[in-house]
Structures are given as structure tokens and as C-alpha cells.
Amino acid sequence: MGQSGKTIILCCTMDTKSCEALYLKEQVEAFGHEVRIIDMGMKKPSPPGVFITQAQVAGLYYEQIVSSNIRSEAAAYMIKGLKSIVRQLYADGQLDGIMAIGGSGGTTMASAAMHELPLGVPKIVVTTMASGNTLPYVQGEDVLLLNPVVDIQNLNFLTEYILRQAAAVMNGMICCRPLERGKKKAIAITCFGVTTPCVDRCAGLLQEEGYEVLIFHARGSSGGKIMEKMIAEGHFCAVLDVTTTELADEVAGGIYSVGPRRLREAPAHGIPYIVVPGALEMINLGSEDTLQPAQKARTLYYHSPSSVKMRANGAEMKELGEIFIQRLQHSRPGMTKVIIPARGFSSVDMPGKVFSDPDANQIFINEVKYKMPSNVPVMIQDSHVNDRAFADVLVRELLRMMPKTQY
Amino acid sequence: MGQSGKTIILCCTMDTKSCEALYLKEQVEAFGHEVRIIDMGMKKPSPPGVFITQAQVAGLYYEQIVSSNIRSEAAAYMIKGLKSIVRQLYADGQLDGIMAIGGSGGTTMASAAMHELPLGVPKIVVTTMASGNTLPYVQGEDVLLLNPVVDIQNLNFLTEYILRQAAAVMNGMICCRPLERGKKKAIAITCFGVTTPCVDRCAGLLQEEGYEVLIFHARGSSGGKIMEKMIAEGHFCAVLDVTTTELADEVAGGIYSVGPRRLREAPAHGIPYIVVPGALEMINLGSEDTLQPAQKARTLYYHSPSSVKMRANGAEMKELGEIFIQRLQHSRPGMTKVIIPARGFSSVDMPGKVFSDPDANQIFINEVKYKMPSNVPVMIQDSHVNDRAFADVLVRELLRMMPKTQY
Structure with a gap:
């Protein structure tokens, strides 16, 4: 079962989890792959049989790591090397897939290294951190956390089962048809609840034109951040950045x-890029009890109990x-365009709504309109972001920017 | 590839994600399995081809669900049916594995249903909830959350790749050698930082006796809760409940x-069970800023910035x-024993330490000693929970309680 010849990198702390790591290695190799161990352990020198030793990971920082009494400080050096x-x-x-076994420290180190890899390279961490706040480890990417139910402290019927499962999951993922662009060209759009009418209309029109549309909710790691990463990896032929909140x-x-990194990757890669100040007037905060006094004195919009704007x-x-x-400003001429809906940036930024403030918006508009160099055209539209006509302009302009040789 | 004949249940909302569900079904079936769809959608009647329709899930509550304007209320009825x-x-x-595609609502429903199944039945949810706080969905169990990177709103090169991966992961997991007890008998022990010396010594002694030891950190869902579930599923021959915090x-x-449910499963299943008030004097709170005024006036121990005791x-x-x-009290005679370390229940409950309070402990001791019925022996030891001698007593007593036919 499985096609052979794949190389799987296994990150683990050989000072505390060597039995478990070797068991996992054996299970993955039973599928015909080769597993190479990187030792992230900080307490003891690596045992024989490790592909990349603790000292090699530490590199120039070895002395600092060995002598440091502050675990997080030593870990920061290890992460750098890893x-x-x-x-x-x-x-x-030399890396087709990557796995790790970790507690909270090991998971932090391994997942940081995994984020260096492109989307579509299988990434699995066996960690009890899978049941809790995974955002620091997953960060919206394709890092798969597999909960071992009990701490991986020894081999027993349960941890052996979980490690067998992890091996089977890696084998399944790595033998699967890889991530590739479809036959249709793909366009990324950024979205938020308050710009949804605009995004939906744009998406519909672009799909009618034969494009695939990927919608990113502009909510940080799993939104604009992963979109910028995917732009850099060449997945899109154009970006319609409707929501820059x-x-x-x-x-x-x-x-x-x-x-x-936000806003930079499309200009850096020279693909057609339209930027809109959708929901740009909106600063996203947490629940009410997390607000500073100065924030409480500002104009607020209670979106949900956990989300104040x-x-x-x-x-x-x-x-x-x-x-x-x-x-x-350094975009290739004609490849980036800013299009501004002068009558409001979100569904709560219009006359009579809580965030309506045309004067504040005008300051943004003047700044961009008068100071943007001429290689980046700025269009001011007399419409609201969610007006049908505005979406039509966005799509028309984006299609005009497409290279003529597209199809 | 893969052995055929497995039946996979796929939970999804056919009113919003039918294309994606049918694509996933096709991918899983390409491995030779059969996929049957349960429709969790609440907005539209199920389309043809669904194995269990929305109306069947709703059952007796169909009218309430259709007429409810409160999504969470309708969802609660659907969860009951599901x-x-x-x-x-x-x-x-008729269920060898279970999958779901969901946003936050669908993930809540599907994961609740998955928790009804024993450990070791493959459970996968494709959901952006994978990157965030997963505790409500995973709850320490073997529910695997797979992050689709973008919201599953349409089929495109990325969502198709992720769904292919999900299918390959399910195939890998379901074809893997299933969860089983090892040849050694397994004993569960509950642990906490402040009872670690006791737990480590007990674990070592029991391993020397030929037992497998599974250690559960007593931290709620992924601790005592999952241990009780595993006891009920028959995974253990005995339980040493050192940490009842x-x-x-x-x-x-x-x-x-x-x-x-805590403390109940071992007595209900009649296996040897020793219960210790380890860290029982310790109430676990969150970070300092979450404390009520009345709590701030109590005796506190600052374990870490996010954890006040x-x-x-x-x-x-x-x-x-x-x-x-x-x-x-309803334990079978001789199968449950309470053993109390009279000199302190945790490493911070001893003379000179912050939680030392022999009078409060004595109230607990008197209650248990004088009111526990005689089928549950109560032993008071003149030692501290982390004394070597105390661990030795625990192991000696547990071994005595084992049925003689064990080996």
C-alpha cells in the first residue's frame, strides 16, 4: 500500500520521547516511506540514528541553548535553527511531508517550522494541544493536529494506536493527488460580514467569466495572512482585496x-490587484471586558458578545x-489599482448607521488620492461599497487588468 | 488501495454544502468504501439520495425546528436527534467511521454526535474551527479537525484538494489496525503537577509488575472526563485515582x-478502584483577572499567569x-477503597506551604471515615501524598484487590 520513495521528516524531542518517535518511524516506514528524525530536544545530546542532531539544529546557538535556564529563550534559538x-x-x-510529536513546547517549535513550508506539503503534529486553543500552532494553515487523548509519555495500547493512526494519516495524505491549480484560473477575494453583498456579487460575476473564486474572511491568521502566503506561492492570477480591515x-x-506582509505580495508578484478600503474604518476588538478605558470612550459597535468593533x-x-x-507604491504600472467607494466602506458605515463618519473617510481618501504615485491609479466612486454598481466596477476593472493572453 | 466494505457516515448541511459533500463522498468511495449522508441542514428539505434526511434527524421536533427563529434552539433539537x-x-x-463538513454550527452538531461513539472509531470534521479554540469540539477525544484553510463555500482547487485529503485520511485511519487492549493489562492513573512524585512512583511499580499505565492529567475534558469514558468502554483492569481535584x-x-460522571464508572463496572484525595484541596481557576472579588479574598496560589489555584x-x-x-457507596464490596494521606493532599498542602490547612482536611477525613458504608474501606495513612511510603501502600493495596485469575 502507498507509493514508495517519499521522505518524511519527523521532529521530536529525543531526550523525552525517543521510544514514541522510533515507534512512529517504524509505522510510517511500514508504508514504504523513509523517515528521518530531527531532534528538537534540549536536555540531552542526540542518540545515534538521528538524521539531524540537536547540536545541528542549535547550530551557532548551541552554547546559549545548553547554558540557558530560560526554556522559552532556548526554544527561540531552536526554532530559528529548525x-x-x-x-x-x-x-x-529532501522533504515530502513533515510530522512531529510534541507537548506544548515541541508543538510550538515544530509548528513554527511547518509554517515555513508551502501549503499542500502534509504537516501533522501528534499533540494534546489539539484539544484547546490551536491558533498559535495552526494559524489558519494546513497543519493537522492529532489529539493523542493521553499525554505521549510512554508506549501503551492507546498511544501505539494513535501513532499507528498518525502514520496512516501521513501515508494517506502523501499518496493523495497533490495540491495544484485547477484548469480555471483562480482569483482571491477578501470578505467580511459587512462587505458580503459586494463580495458575493463580485464572486458571482467572476465565476460567470470562468474564474474560480477563493474567499478569505479577513480575520487575521486564517484570513489575510494565509491569502498573502498563497499569493506568494503563485496560486492566484489576480486578487480582489475588497476587505482590508x-x-x-x-x-x-x-x-x-x-x-x-499584508498588501505586499500581489504587487511583489506582479499580478492584477485591486484594493478597496472595505471595512477599513472598523477596528476589531475582543469581548467588551477586554477593552481599555480609552477604547470604551470611542464609537463602538457591538457585533456579538465576543466581538466589539x-x-x-x-x-x-x-x-x-x-x-x-x-x-x-512600487507596483508595476497598471497592475495595482485602488478603488474607493466614497459613500461608505461597510454596511455599518452609511448615513444613519453607527460608523458613519464621512469626514474621517475623506482624510483617507485625500491621502491616497493626492499622494499615491501615478503608477497606481486611484478611482473614487460615488457609491457605497455594497452597491451593486460598485461591485460591477470592481469586476470590470479587474478583467481589464488581466493579460490578454489569459485564455 | 484500502479494504472495502467499510461504511462511512457523512454529516453535512445539504442546504448549503451539498456540492462539497457529494465531492467528498465520491472521493471516499473511490477507496472502496460506502458513504451515507446524514443531512443536518435546517433551511431546506433534504434532496434525494440522502441516507437520513433532515426530517428524520429532527424527528419529533421537526415542527419546532422549522418554525424556530433561534438558530441555537433549533440546533439543540437537531443535536438530540443526530x-x-x-x-x-x-x-x-452500520457505522465504521464518521465525517463531517461544517462551519461553526455544523461542527458543533457533528462533534456532539461523535462524542457518542467509543474511542477508536475514526472521526473527522473538515472545518475552519480547527484553527482556534477546539475544546468545545474535541473535548479531549479522538475527533480530528482538518482545517480547510478557506471556508468551504464552493468547490475550487483548494477545497477539492482538502476534501481529497480528508478522504485519504479517513481511508488511512479506517484501514489501520484498530484500537485494542494490549497483551498487558492496563491501569489508569490520574495526575497533576502537585501529585507527580506519587504518580511516578506508582506508575513505575505497576509497570514492574507487568501492567501498562495510562496517565491522565486531571484537567477536565481531556483528563478525568475522557478517563471515565474509557473506563466505561472497558479499557482498564483497574484505576488508581490519585488526583481528584x-x-x-x-x-x-x-x-x-x-x-x-466523575468517580462513578469504575464502581459501575466493578473493577478494582482506589480513590485518593490528591490535590482535592485545590480549586483550579483561570487567570487572575477572571477572579470574582470573593475569590480574591481567599487563600490563593499563583501557579502561572493563566492559572490561579x-x-x-x-x-x-x-x-x-x-x-x-x-x-x-454502591461499589461492590472490596472493589473500591479510599486511601487518605493525612499529612497533606498535594505538594503545596504541607506544613509551611501555602495550602496547608490540616483542620479543613480533617473535616473531609471525618466525613469519609465515619459515614462511608463498610463495603468501601477507608484507610487513613500517616503520610503525605508524595511520600514514597504512601505510593507503596497504594500499589500494594491495588494489587491485593486484583482478581487472582488475572494471569
Whole structure:
């Protein structure tokens, strides 16, 4: 069963989980694959038979790691080494899939390294962290966490069963037809509840034109962050970035901030890119009891008990304009376009609604309109983001930007 | 590839995700299995080709569900129906594995039904809930959440890849050698940081005697709750319940309460059972900012920034004694024994340590000692829970309780 010749990298702490790691290796190899162990352990030198030793992972930082009494500090060094080794193995064609066995420390290290790999490379961690908050480990990506039910502290009927399952899961995933673009060209769109009418209409029109549409909810790791990663991996022929609210969080301390990579990958890869300030006026916070006093004094919208939204003010809108310019200004001429719906950026930003504030929006508009270099055209539309006509403009403009040789 | 003849149940909302469900069905069936769909959708009647329709899931509650405007209320009825159908299919040998595709609502429904099944029946949900707090869905069990990276809203190159992966994962898991008890008999032990010396010594001694030891961290769902479930499923020949702190949480509003099933399964199944008040004086709370004013006035132990412990007072210790009696009193004579370390219940409950309170402990001891019926012997040891001698007594007594025909 299974096709042979695949190389699976297994990350584990050989100082504490060597029996379990060797059992898992044996199970995966029974499917005809080769398993190579990377030792992430920090307490003891690696035993023989390890493909990449603890000392090799530690590299230049070996002395610091061995002498550090602060576990998280030593782990940070190990993560650095692990990431670069995993990247290198993949680049050299020596990694077809990656697995790990870990407690909270091991899972943190292994999952950080897994995020260095493209989508579609099978990634499995056997960890009790699977039952709890997985966001730090999964971060919206295709990292599969398999709950061993009990802590992996020894081999017994249950841990052996779970490790057999993990091996079978890896074999299944790695023998499966890999991730590839379909025959249709694919377009990414960013979405939020408050921009859904716009997104739905755009998606429908683009599908009618023969495109596949992938919709990313702009909620941080599993939204804009993974979309930017997929753009960089070449999965899309164009991006319709209708919902850029994550930038508001970056500017004003919201929960969906994804950092400075946002907006950058499409310009960097030279694909047609339309950027819209959809929900850009909206700073996403947590539940009411997590708000700072200064935040409580601002204009708020109670979306749900766990989700309070804060209206971006003029100063923040100005800063958002600056970010648009900074990150888009080096686009290839004609490949990036900013299209602004002057009558409101979300379903709660229109006359009579809680976030209506045309003056603040105008500060953003002026910033972008007058300061964006001419290689990035800025179109101001006299419509609301959720108007049918606005979606029609977005799709028309995007199709115009497509290379003529597309089909 | 794969052995044929397996029946996979696929739970999905046919009103919103029928294309995706049918694609997944096709992929799983390509491995030679049969897939039967249960429709959890609440918006539209089931289309043809569904094995169990929405109306059959709703059953007696159909009118309430169709007329309800409160989604969570309607979902609660659907969950009730789904659970009983899934239990029945399994009992009838018509369910070898179970899968689901879901958003947050679908994942809630499907995972609740999956918890009705024994450990070792493959359970997979394709859901973006995989990247976030999975505790409500996994609850420490072997429910595998597979993150589709984007919302499953249509079929595209990415969702098709993820669904192919899910099919391959199910095939791998279901063709794998199933969960079984090993040749060694297995004993469950409950553990906590503050009782680790006792647990480690007991585990070592029992392993020397030829037993497999499974250690459960007493942290709620993935601790005592899953252990009780596994006892009920017949996985253990005996239980050494060293750490009963979850009961303190049940009595005093801690975070690891697992409800009234705790302590009950071993007596119900008549296997040798030793119960110890390890860490019973410890009520487990969350981070400091989650504490009520009344809790802040109590004796506290700051275990970590996210974990504050509160000392159980005399009234609570009395109530804990009552719970011991209520839940253990119907044990078969000689099969359950309570063994109490009179010099302290955890590493922070000893002279000079923050939770030392012999008077409060004595209230518990008196309650159990004088009111427990004679079929459940109560032994008071003049030692601390982490004393070597105490662990030796636990193991000696447990071995004495084992049926003589064991080997």
C-alpha cells in the first residue's frame, strides 16, 4: 500500500520521547516511506540514528541553548535553527511531508517550522494541544493536529494506536493527488460580514467569466495572512482585496492584525490587484471586558458578545492612507489599482448607521488620492461599497487588468 | 488501495454544502468504501439520495425546528436527534467511521454526535474551527479537525484538494489496525503537577509488575472526563485515582469540573478502584483577572499567569466528603477503597506551604471515615501524598484487590 520513495521528516524531542518517535518511524516506514528524525530536544545530546542532531539544529546557538535556564529563550534559538533546516530540506527535495510529536513546547517549535513550508506539503503534529486553543500552532494553515487523548509519555495500547493512526494519516495524505491549480484560473477575494453583498456579487460575476473564486474572511491568521502566503506561492492570477480591515487592526491594536506582509505580495508578484478600503474604518476588538478605558470612550459597535468593533478616527484613517501608499507604491504600472467607494466602506458605515463618519473617510481618501504615485491609479466612486454598481466596477476593472493572453 | 466494505457516515448541511459533500463522498468511495449522508441542514428539505434526511434527524421536533427563529434552539433539537441516530447506527454495525463538513454550527452538531461513539472509531470534521479554540469540539477525544484553510463555500482547487485529503485520511485511519487492549493489562492513573512524585512512583511499580499505565492529567475534558469514558468502554483492569481535584472544581466553580460522571464508572463496572484525595484541596481557576472579588479574598496560589489555584475551605471539604460517599457507596464490596494521606493532599498542602490547612482536611477525613458504608474501606495513612511510603501502600493495596485469575 502507498507509493514508495517519499521522505518524511519527523521532529521530536529525543531526550523525552525517543521510544514514541522510533515507534512512529517504524509505522510510517511500514508504508514504504523513509523517515528521518530531527531532534528538537534540549536536555540531552542526540542518540545515534538521528538524521539531524540537536547540536545541528542549535547550530551557532548551541552554547546559549545548553547554558540557558530560560526554556522559552532556548526554544527561540531552536526554532530559528529548525526553520532554516526545514526550509533547506524542502528546497533540496529532501522533504515530502513533515510530522512531529510534541507537548506544548515541541508543538510550538515544530509548528513554527511547518509554517515555513508551502501549503499542500502534509504537516501533522501528534499533540494534546489539539484539544484547546490551536491558533498559535495552526494559524489558519494546513497543519493537522492529532489529539493523542493521553499525554505521549510512554508506549501503551492507546498511544501505539494513535501513532499507528498518525502514520496512516501521513501515508494517506502523501499518496493523495497533490495540491495544484485547477484548469480555471483562480482569483482571491477578501470578505467580511459587512462587505458580503459586494463580495458575493463580485464572486458571482467572476465565476460567470470562468474564474474560480477563493474567499478569505479577513480575520487575521486564517484570513489575510494565509491569502498573502498563497499569493506568494503563485496560486492566484489576480486578487480582489475588497476587505482590508486587518490594516485598521495593525494601526490601532485590533485582534486581526497580520503584520507588514499584508498588501505586499500581489504587487511583489506582479499580478492584477485591486484594493478597496472595505471595512477599513472598523477596528476589531475582543469581548467588551477586554477593552481599555480609552477604547470604551470611542464609537463602538457591538457585533456579538465576543466581538466589539471600534470606529477608526481621522488620525487612524490618515495613517491607513499612508500604509496603502507605502505598500502599493512600487507596483508595476497598471497592475495595482485602488478603488474607493466614497459613500461608505461597510454596511455599518452609511448615513444613519453607527460608523458613519464621512469626514474621517475623506482624510483617507485625500491621502491616497493626492499622494499615491501615478503608477497606481486611484478611482473614487460615488457609491457605497455594497452597491451593486460598485461591485460591477470592481469586476470590470479587474478583467481589464488581466493579460490578454489569459485564455 | 484500502479494504472495502467499510461504511462511512457523512454529516453535512445539504442546504448549503451539498456540492462539497457529494465531492467528498465520491472521493471516499473511490477507496472502496460506502458513504451515507446524514443531512443536518435546517433551511431546506433534504434532496434525494440522502441516507437520513433532515426530517428524520429532527424527528419529533421537526415542527419546532422549522418554525424556530433561534438558530441555537433549533440546533439543540437537531443535536438530540443526530446523537441518537449515530448511536443507533453504530450499535447496528452500520457505522465504521464518521465525517463531517461544517462551519461553526455544523461542527458543533457533528462533534456532539461523535462524542457518542467509543474511542477508536475514526472521526473527522473538515472545518475552519480547527484553527482556534477546539475544546468545545474535541473535548479531549479522538475527533480530528482538518482545517480547510478557506471556508468551504464552493468547490475550487483548494477545497477539492482538502476534501481529497480528508478522504485519504479517513481511508488511512479506517484501514489501520484498530484500537485494542494490549497483551498487558492496563491501569489508569490520574495526575497533576502537585501529585507527580506519587504518580511516578506508582506508575513505575505497576509497570514492574507487568501492567501498562495510562496517565491522565486531571484537567477536565481531556483528563478525568475522557478517563471515565474509557473506563466505561472497558479499557482498564483497574484505576488508581490519585488526583481528584476536578471534584473541587465541581463543588466550588473551578474550570476543570467534569460533572457527575466523575468517580462513578469504575464502581459501575466493578473493577478494582482506589480513590485518593490528591490535590482535592485545590480549586483550579483561570487567570487572575477572571477572579470574582470573593475569590480574591481567599487563600490563593499563583501557579502561572493563566492559572490561579484557590484553597478549598472546611465547608467545601465537607461537601467533597459527601460526594465521595454518594458516588462510591454502591461499589461492590472490596472493589473500591479510599486511601487518605493525612499529612497533606498535594505538594503545596504541607506544613509551611501555602495550602496547608490540616483542620479543613480533617473535616473531609471525618466525613469519609465515619459515614462511608463498610463495603468501601477507608484507610487513613500517616503520610503525605508524595511520600514514597504512601505510593507503596497504594500499589500494594491495588494489587491485593486484583482478581487472582488475572494471569
